[in-house]
Amino acid sequence: MTAETPLLEASNVDFAYGDVTILRDVSVPIRSAAVTALIGPNGTGKTTLLRTLAGLQEPTGGTIAYHGPAAVREIGYLPQRPEFRPGFTVLETLEFYASLVGGERDEAMTQLERIGLADAADRPVEALSGGMTRLVGIAQATIGDPPLIVLDEPASGLDPGMSKHVFAVADELAATGTAVVLSSHDLELVERTADEVVVLDGGTVVEHGNPAALCDRLEAGSLETVYEESIVGDLHSVRVQGETA
Numbered sequence: 001m002t003a004e005t006p007l008l009e010a011s012n013v014d015f016a017y018g019d020v021t022i023l024r025d026v027s028v029p030i031r032s033a034a035v036t037a038l039i040g041p042n043g044t045g046k047t048t049l050l051r052t053l054a055g056l057q058e059p060t061g062g063t064i065a066y067h068g069p070a071a072v073r074e075i076g077y078l079p080q081r082p083e084f085r086p087g088f089t090v091l092e093t094l095e096f097y098a099s100l101v102g103g104e105r106d107e108a109m110t111q112l113e114r115i116g117l118a119d120a121a122d123r124p125v126e127a128l129s130g131g132m133t134r135l136v137g138i139a140q141a142t143i144g145d146p147p148l149i150v151l152d153e154p155a156s157g158l159d160p161g162m163s164k165h166v167f168a169v170a171d172e173l174a175a176t177g178t179a180v181v182l183s184s185h186d187l188e189l190v191e192r193t194a195d196e197v198v199v200l201d202g203g204t205v206v207e208h209g210n211p212a213a214l215c216d217r218l219e220a221g222s223l224e225t226v227y228e229e230s231i232v233g234d235l236h237s238v239r240v241q242g243e244t245a
C-alpha cells in the first residue's frame, strides 16, 4: 500500500433493494489517518453506503476494495441503532467483544474511559439512556483497534458536550492512524473535524473534498452553504427513494 492508496475504496458502487435503486455509481476513497464524513438529506443513502463500506452487505454493482493490513478485526462498526444483549453490564458487554478479538480484559475499561463512560461500567445495558447506549456502541466499535472504524450518526441523540467529545474521539483515532468514516447531520462539527466530506444526494456523490477546499471552490462561507448549494430540490421535505417512479 503506497501513501496515496486509500485503506478502503468504493468504486462505482450501486446498491438496490429489489428493484429500488438506492446508491448509484458511488466512488469514494476512505483514507487512513483521516476522518471522512458523509452528509446529505434524510433517506439519501448514508446508512446504506456505510453498511456497504463495512462489508455488511454486498454492493449490487461496483466494488469495495480493502487495502489495509490484515487484522483480527479489520472494521469496527457502530450501527444507527445500537442494541446490546440485556442482562449484562456495560463492562461485561465490552469485555465480551474484547474476548472475541483476543483483546486484553482491561481494553474494555480503557475504551470506556476514552469515550467518557467509565462511571457507567457496572450499569446493566438495558438501564442506559439512548445517548449512553450509543456511547457504548462507539466503545464497542473501537475494541481491538481496527484500522477502519465506521460510525453511523455517532453524535445523534447526544447533548452538545458529548457530541463534541465524540467528534474529538474520532479525530484522536484518525491522529493515531485509523481511517474513520462517519455520517452526521451536525454540519458545524463535521466542518471542524472532517478531513474529507462526501455530500450524498439521491444516492449519488454530488460533492467530495476537504471542507475548506469545498468552501473555497463553491465560494461558500461555511459547509452549511456548500450543503444547501449542492443538494438538488426541496430541503424541507423528505424524498422517499423508489416511491416516486
Ligand SMILES: Nc1ncnc2c1ncn2[C@@H]1O[C@H](COP(=O)(O)OP(=O)(O)OP(=O)(O)O)[C@@H](O)[C@H]1O
Pocket: 017, 020, 022, 040, 041, 042, 043, 044, 045, 046, 047, 048, 049, 239, 240, 241, 242
Ligand atoms: N430494507 C430496506 N428495503 C427497502 N428500502 C430501504 C431499506 N432500508 C432503507 N431503505 C430505503 O433506502 C433509502 C436510503 O436509506 P438510508 O437509511 O441509507 O438513508 P440515510 O441517508 O442514512 O437516512 P437518514 O439520514 O434518515 O438516516 C431510503 O429511501 C430508505 O427508505
